[in-house]
Amino acid sequence: MIDFRALGTGVVVRTADPSGRDAALAIVESELAAIDAACSRFRDDSELSRLNRAEGRSISVSPLFLEALSAGLRGAELTGGLVTPTVGVALRNIGYDRDFGEIGDGGGVAPAGAPVPAWGALRIDTGRSEASIISGVEVDLGATAKALAADRAAAAVARETGMGALVSVGGDLAIAGPPPDGGWAVTVAEDHAAAAGTSLDETINLNSGGLATSSTTVRRWRRGDQEMHHIVDPSTGLPARVHWRTVTVGAATCVDANIAATAAIILGREAPNWLGERGLPARLVSSDGELRRVGSWPGGTRT
Amino acid sequence: MQSENTLRDRIAEREGATRLLRRWTIGLVVGGTGLVAALSFVAASTFAGHQQVASADQQPAASSNPQQQAPQFQSPGSGFFGNGGGGGFGGGSGGGVVTGGS
Numbered sequence: 336m337i338d339f340r341a342l343g344t345g346v347v348v349r350t351a352d353p354s355g356r357d358a359a360l361a362i363v364e365s366e367l368a369a370i371d372a373a374c375s376r377f378r379d380d381s382e383l384s385r386l387n388r389a390e391g392r393s394i395s396v397s398p399l400f401l402e403a404l405s406a407g408l409r410g411a412e413l414t415g416g417l418v419t420p421t422v423g424v425a426l427r428n429i430g431y432d433r434d435f436g437e438i439g440d441g442g443g444v445a446p447a448g449a450p451v452p453a454w455g456a457l458r459i460d461t462g463r464s465e466a467s468i469i470s471g472v473e474v475d476l477g478a479t480a481k482a483l484a485a486d487r488a489a490a491a492v493a494r495e496t497g498m499g500a501l502v503s504v505g506g507d508l509a510i511a512g513p514p515p516d517g518g519w520a521v522t523v524a525e526d527h528a529a530a531a532g533t534s535l536d537e538t539i540n541l542n543s544g545g546l547a548t549s550s551t552t553v554r555r556w557r558r559g560d561q562e563m564h565h566i567v568d569p570s571t572g573l574p575a576r577v578h579w580r581t582v583t584v585g586a587a588t589c590v591d592a593n594i595a596a597t598a599a600i601i602l603g604r605e606a607p608n609w610l611g612e613r614g615l616p617a618r619l620v621s622s623d624g625e626l627r628r629v630g631s632w633p634g635g636t637r638t
Numbered sequence: 639m640q641s642e643n644t645l646r647d648r649i650a651e652r653e654g655a656t657r658l659l660r661r662w663t664i665g666l667v668v669g670g671t672g673l674v675a676a677l678s679f680v681a682a683s684t685f686a687g688h689q690q691v692a693s694a695d696q697q698p699a700a701s702s703n704p705q706q707q708a709p710q711f712q713s714p715g716s717g718f719f720g721n722g723g724g725g726g727f728g729g730g731s732g733g734g735v736v737t738g739g740s
Binding site for chain 2: 347501503507508519521522540546588591613614615616631633
C-alpha cells in the first residue's frame with residue numbers, strides 16, 4: 336500500500352498509466368526531500384530551525400521555504416488564526432518536541448497552556464526572499480507542509496511524465512493531470528495507515544484537486560494525567576477539545592483542504608456550517624461515531 | 639539749412655535704431671520668458687513622472703489595490719467527484735489509496 340516513508344509518514348504514489356510509476360516515485364522522493372530539508376522542525380539544519388533560532392533577525396530563505404511559509408500564513412488568514420504557523424512553542428509545551436515515533440507516553444506533568452502568538456509575529460518579504468519571526472515565537476508548518484508537498488509532487492509528476500498523478504502524504508492527497516476513467520478511488524478511513532477497514536469507512540472517486548483528513552485519534556500521547564493530540568487550539572495552546580474524531584475535506588488544492596480540515600477540528604460543533612458556508616465538501620465523524628456529510632460530498636446534505 | 643536737415647536725418651536714424659533695438663529687446667525678453675516657461679514645464683512634468691513611478695514602487699502590494707479581497711478557500715470544481723466509471727463509488731482506479739488520520 337505505502338510506497339515509502341517521508342516527512343514522518345507513509346507516502347503513496349499512483350499514475351494513471353502504470354508505466355510512469357518508477358519515474359513518478361523518483362520525482363516525489365525528490366520533492367519530499369526538499370520539503371523536509373526546508374520545513375522540518377526536527378532537523379537542526381532545516382531552514383525552519385534556522386528561522387526559529389534567528390532571535391528576531393531577518394534571514395534569507397529559499398523560494399521553496401518562502402512558498403511553505405506563505406502557505407502557513409494563508410492558513411492563518413483563511414481561518415482568522417485558527418490554523419496558524421506560530422504554534423511551535425505550544426507544540427513543544429505539550430510534548431511534541433521530536434519525531435512522533437520517539438515521543439514517550441506518560442512522562443512529565445500536564446502542560447498549563449497559554450494562548451498562541453498571533454500570526455503577525457511571522458513576517459515574510461517575498462521581494463527580498465527574507466523571513467523573520469519575533470524572538471520567543473516558533474514556527475511549525477505541520478498543518479500545511481505535508482499538503483504543500485503533495486500538491487507540488489503531484490503537479491511535478493504530471494508535468495514531467497505527462498500522465499495523471501495522485502500523491503498521498505500521510506493521507507493528505509493531491510491530484511494533477513488527467514484522471515483515469517471513473518476517477519481515482521480513495522478510501523476515507525479513520526487511520527490512513529490502518530489495514531483493516533471499519534464500518535465507517537467509505538470509498539469515493541476523485542477527478543482533481545486535493546483531499547485531506549485531520550484526526551484526533553492518531554498521534555496521541557499522554558502528559559501527566561492528560562491525553563494529548565497534535566491539533567492545538569490557539570486560544571489555549573493545548574490540544575483542541577475533541578468533538579470530531581476525523582474531518583475529511585475536499586478543495587481545489589490539498590493545502591486548502593488540510594487548512595479547512597484542521598480548522599474544523601478546532602471549531603468543534605460549528606464546523607459543518609463553517610465548511611458549508613465556504614463551499615467545501617466534507618465528511619465529519621464525531622467522537623461518538625455520528626457521520627455528517629456536508630455540501631457536495633456524495634450523499635451529503637447542503638448546510 | 640543743409641546742416642539742419644542732416645541733423646534731423648541723423649536724429650531720425652538714431653530714433654529708428656533705438657526703436658529697432660527696443661523691439662529686439664522686447665522680442666528677446668518675451669521669447670526668453672516663453673522658452674524658460676516651456677523648459678520649466680517639461681522639467682516639472684518629467685519630475686512628476688519619476689515621482690509617480692517611485693511612489694508605485696514603494697507602495698506595499700496590499701495598499702496599492704484598495705479593492706484587494708481577503709483570501710478565500712479554493713473550493714473544488716463541479717467535476718471534483720468522479721462517478722466511479724459507472725460502478726458506483728469505489729469503481730475508479732488507484733485502489734489502495736486511503737485518506738485518514740496521520
